[in-house]
Amino acid sequence: MKNLYFIDDDDAAHTYHKLMAEEAGYTSDFLTSYYNVDSAIHVLNEMLDNNDFAQWPDYVFIDLNMPIKSGFDFVEEIEALLPAEKLPAIYLVSSSKNPYDVERASKFTSIKGFETKFLELDFFIDLINKN
Numbered sequence: 001m002k003n004l005y006f007i008d009d010d011d012a013a014h015t016y017h018k019l020m021a022e023e024a025g026y027t028s029d030f031l032t033s034y035y036n037v038d039s040a041i042h043v044l045n046e047m048l049d050n051n052d053f054a055q056w057p058d059y060v061f062i063d064l065n066m067p068i069k070s071g072f073d074f075v076e077e078i079e080a081l082l083p084a085e086k087l088p089a090i091y092l093v094s095s096s097k098n099p100y101d102v103e104r105a106s107k108f109t110s111i112k113g114f115e116t117k118f119l120e121l122d123f124f125i126d127l128i129n130k131n
């Protein structure tokens with residue numbers, strides 16, 4: 001089973017996305033939530049330092065617009081931090097698809113998609129079927 005990280009400052013988004021992922025077949029052991037960029041980066045740094053990749057994310061779903069650091073800030077930090085082979089597949093999630101943001105997202109190789117909030121059951125089912 002793949003590890004999914006959800007990074008969002010909205011508790012309702014965490015609850016909903018985890019519920020949809022679980023309905024699709026993921027178990028809670030593989031779903032991890034963070035409420036800001038810095039806490040997720042900190043955990044990833046610790047895993048790297050300890051060479052411990054058991055909980056390493058395969059997919060990261062990150063809210064684009066959060067206080068202090070945005071989804072783009074996360075992508076820039078993680079791409080600078082990690083070798084290409086360790087980069088998870090990142091999906092930006094936003095309540096709107098601003099054409100400027102969509103264009104900017106297309107310039108990052110680690111960003112695999114730009115999705116509108118909230119991710120539905122079919123999205124997670126498709127994700128499972130891709131693997």
